[in-house]
Amino acid sequence: MEFLDTPDTYAAWVGEVDGVLVGHVALVASSSQTVMDIASAALGVPAAALGVVARLFVAPQARRGGTGAALLEAAVDAGWARGLYPVLDVVCDAHAAIALYERLGWKRAGQATIRFSNGHSLDEYVYLAPAK
Numbered sequence: 001m002e003f004l005d006t007p008d009t010y011a012a013w014v015g016e017v018d019g020v021l022v023g024h025v026a027l028v029a030s031s032s033q034t035v036m037d038i039a040s041a042a043l044g045v046p047a048a049a050l051g052v053v054a055r056l057f058v059a060p061q062a063r064r065g066g067t068g069a070a071l072l073e074a075a076v077d078a079g080w081a082r083g084l085y086p087v088l089d090v091v092c093d094a095h096a097a098i099a100l101y102e103r104l105g106w107k108r109a110g111q112a113t114i115r116f117s118n119g120h121s122l123d124e125y126v127y128l129a130p131a132k
């Protein structure tokens, strides 16, 4: 549960189809420093003004049914309602997610390499929600 319920979570939503939980998304206060720096610079606002859409996933059997888009919309609307600019980071090879974001008008602001203490790293794109 720690993955889903971090202390910096503003809110989270689940997707349900016919009474079955099939998806999840959260709005959180922060991502890695590099991601926050890129989004902050692109928007010209402090990191505290960003709402990070995170942990979006839909169960494989429920994909391509609109759940992902609906969850994303819920998180984005909640971000704007809190006076936050919705942003997100996504691994560069998450092609389905990237297609979803770009279809919904999200704009790529940059690319970040996240380095972990175990020597591994992850390449990510940083996206900004379309203007309200």
Ligand SMILES: CC(C)(COP(=O)(O)OP(=O)(O)OC[C@H]1O[C@@H](n2cnc3c(N)ncnc32)[C@H](O)[C@@H]1OP(=O)(O)O)[C@@H](O)C(=O)NCCC(=O)NCCS
Pocket: 055, 056, 057, 058, 059, 062, 063, 064, 065, 066, 067, 068, 069, 070, 089, 090, 091, 094, 095, 096, 097, 098, 099, 100, 101, 103
């Ligand atoms: C990304 C993800 C959440 C999308 O969920 P979903 O419920 O399938 O999304 P939707 O049905 O709302 O898709 C809306 C649009 O996104 C795009 N899209 C979604 N999946 C796609 C795919 N596999 N290939 C290409 N485009 C895709 C399409 O434009 C789609 O519209 P269409 O079905 O009318 O063509 C889901 O694929 C997933 O959980 N992936 C694994 C986890 C992940 O990568 N999460 C993002 C981490 S940042």
